[in-house]
Structures are given as C-alpha cells and as structure tokens.
Amino acid sequence: MSEKLQKVLARVGLGSRRHMEEAIIQGRVSVNGKIAEIGQRIEATDELRVDGRKVSFTLEEETRRRVLVYYKPESEICSRQDPEGRPTVFDNLPPLKGERWVMV
Template identity: 40%
Template structure:
C-alpha cells in the first residue's frame, strides 16, 4: 500500500476527523513504530508500520457506520465529559463500533446529529468550502421585524467576522414568541443563538431539523437510525 499522511490513517481508522486527528498528533498521543510523531507531514505505510494511539495499535479500517440521532436537550456531544453530564454515545444502544459526532449541538439544543467512524465524510460535512447547509427551528422571544430578518438574510458582523447570508422563514407567531426556520452553512459555536441575540431576540428553544436535504423527520427524541447511501446522497444534494 502506498504511504499516506498520518492524519488520514487516523481518520480512516475512525479515530477522529482529519482536523481533530491533527490535534491528537500535536498532543503527542500518536506513535509510529513506537516513536512519538508530532509533525503534520509524516507519511506512513500502514501495511508495514505500526501506528498507535495512546499506546494502542490502530485496528484495520472498519466498516463505515453512519447514524442519525435525535439528540435530546441535556446531553453533550463529546465522548467524555469531566463534569459527568450525559453524553450522546450513551444513547447508541447496540452500536459497538467507536463513532464520533459530526460537529456539535449545544447542551440545550436538540435535534439532528450525525455520528460516524468515517473521518473523510466528517471533513466533507464540516469544512466551510463544501457549504453543507444545516437547518434549525428556533423559537425566539418577541417578533423580529422584517428589517431584522433582512439582517440575518444578508449577513452582518458578529464577533468581528461577517456571517454568511442565512435563509429565514417564519413558521409560527404567538403573542410573545416567534418560531422560525433558519438555514446556514457555517458552524461557529452557538451561532444561531448568537445571531438572534445580536438582533435583540433571545432564543428560547433550538432544534436542528436537517443536514442538507436529509431531514430529521419523525425520528423520536433520544433514538437513532442507520443512514443508507440514499440518505447520505441527500446531505450533499
């Protein structure tokens, strides 16, 4: 087998996305033939060299698994939480392969969360150049004016950087709240909440309902389903 970049080998083994694999290398957690490697450009032949993470040799490339979870509020999307809060992997009953979340949802945010052991796939979802849309349903305090909605649609400066234009649709109006559908392709931390806070409307409830054309649909809260090739194609359509 030809030599490959070390971070690609880690991603193929389902350890992390390529971007996160680079951080594991920088932290000195990866060895090649028993020696710690911290350079990003390192190339390795996985057929003849032993790559290990925290002392454990990587397994051969596993069958790729793609899951869609309806994440409940009150769960974190890390695989370990020092504060002892519930983690999303505890909801994956029957899944024995190590999978990791594709991006994150805040502790108080619910909805669609993809988990996989495919690092290359994760990179395609998360890297800005692919512009994969994520759609959210947000219930906010008050009724945003057309001018404020136009700000979201055109983009505005947020924490020193202009947001990309969002697609916004009002779903329901109540006396004191408004529910909107918001589609963005950026992945800044707590972005939807910050966008509405910036225009003066605090988010009361937030749910991700789609990745690209893949809808959360009627999947019950706390449950998951395996994604088919047709499902995966919808994400990139």
C-alpha cells in the same frame, strides 16, 4: 503505497483530521515506536498507536467503498451531534465497525 498519518487516523474514526493533527503535535501518536510528526506518511505494514493503544487500519486504496442513498426526512439534520437534541441522519444508519459514515 503510503498515506498521510492524520488522514488515516481520521478515517478510522478517532476524530477529525484537525483533531488528529493536535494529537500528533501533543506527542500522543507513534509509528513503529517513534513519536509521529505532522504530515508523516505511513505504510500498511507500520504499527500505529494513539495514547499507547494499537490502532488497526488499512490504507485508502485497500478500503472497500460503499455508497448509500438516504432519503432524509425534514425532521432530521445533517450533523453528527446536535446540542439541541434534534435527530440526525446518523441516528438511523447502522453502526460501522472501525469505519464511519461520511456525508456528501
């Protein structure tokens, strides 16, 4: 089973898919010691590096999914960051090691 590189990078929390595509275009991402390309598919056994640092990952089918129902108070916004400094739903969620929360 393989998965698109930019999707894997986004899922491990390094940035959005678009941000990861830019990193790939800039030559900052390598797979098995070779500069990566947009749309490249990777396997679970591949070695992945961003800016020379090794990235640990699992493919999506190997990822354990968890669902959380969260009652959002009116005072919180649904955003990762707010330039106005308002509280976000993510402020009250526990941190995930090597993962990230996704709003649905």
